[in-house]
Amino acid sequence: xxxxxxxxxxxxxxxxxxxxxxxxxxxxxxxxxxxxxxxxxxxxxxxxxxxxxxxxxxxxxxxxxxxxxxxxxxxxxxxxxxxxxxxxxxxxxxxxxxxxxxxxxxxxxxxxxxxx
Amino acid sequence: xxxxxxxxxxxxxxxxxxxxxxxxxxxxxxxxxxxxxxxxxxxxxxxxxxxxxxxxxxxxxxxxxxxxxxxxxxxxxxxxxxxxxxxxxxxxxxxxxxxxxxxxxxxxxx
Numbered sequence: 306x307x308x309x310x311x312x313x314x315x316x317x318x319x320x321x322x323x324x325x326x327x328x329x330x331x332x333x334x335x336x337x338x339x340x341x342x343x344x345x346x347x348x349x350x351x352x353x354x355x356x357x358x359x360x361x362x363x364x365x366x367x368x369x370x371x372x373x374x375x376x377x378x379x380x381x382x383x384x385x386x387x388x389x390x391x392x393x394x395x396x397x398x399x400x401x402x403x404x405x406x407x408x409x410x411x412x413x414x415x416x417x418x419x420x421x
Numbered sequence: 422x423x424x425x426x427x428x429x430x431x432x433x434x435x436x437x438x439x440x441x442x443x444x445x446x447x448x449x450x451x452x453x454x455x456x457x458x459x460x461x462x463x464x465x466x467x468x469x470x471x472x473x474x475x476x477x478x479x480x481x482x483x484x485x486x487x488x489x490x491x492x493x494x495x496x497x498x499x500x501x502x503x504x505x506x507x508x509x510x511x512x513x514x515x516x517x518x519x520x521x522x523x524x525x526x527x528x529x530x531x
Binding site: 309336338340347348349350353355360361396398400409410412413414415 | 457462463464465466467470509517518519520521522523524
């Protein structure tokens, strides 16, 4: 099992540009989460999906952020337009609804985003 | 006030020391309590999980939950340089929304 795969690992862009982050969850997992990590705010939940359907997007900071999950093996987080304060590490995580493992989140290695 | 409070450290200890990490929380509805370990430039990995109050031990690691005080702890015995990482406490109610603490950076010196 390759685990959760995120791309790109690093993204440097200029303010105002569109940024798209990608995630491939673990096969068979039916929950997918997007988190953002900064020194100031720690690890914050942005949005999560169940069976490709967005369940809770209350953590999405503004309308500039959007997330999609067109199928069970792919999700994107888009920022348009990007701003310097969006600079952070963005993590994707997946999990499976299984009483033995439902508390466990499997994280990808993250995308380090720098907006200049 | 944040739902979960955790001292960011850093905490520096000599090899072999007992390490105590802790978090406080405000939401009495939290039922699941976890500790994740995060190495530099990696995603967090689940280290310990406890449901409701009580203790749980796994090798050198012990997790404690005191729901009456809204306080959780992680103890690391015989700490090793390989334990150097950021430790994040995490909690959730019966749903799927996991709330994380800020993380405590731990350095174990050889």
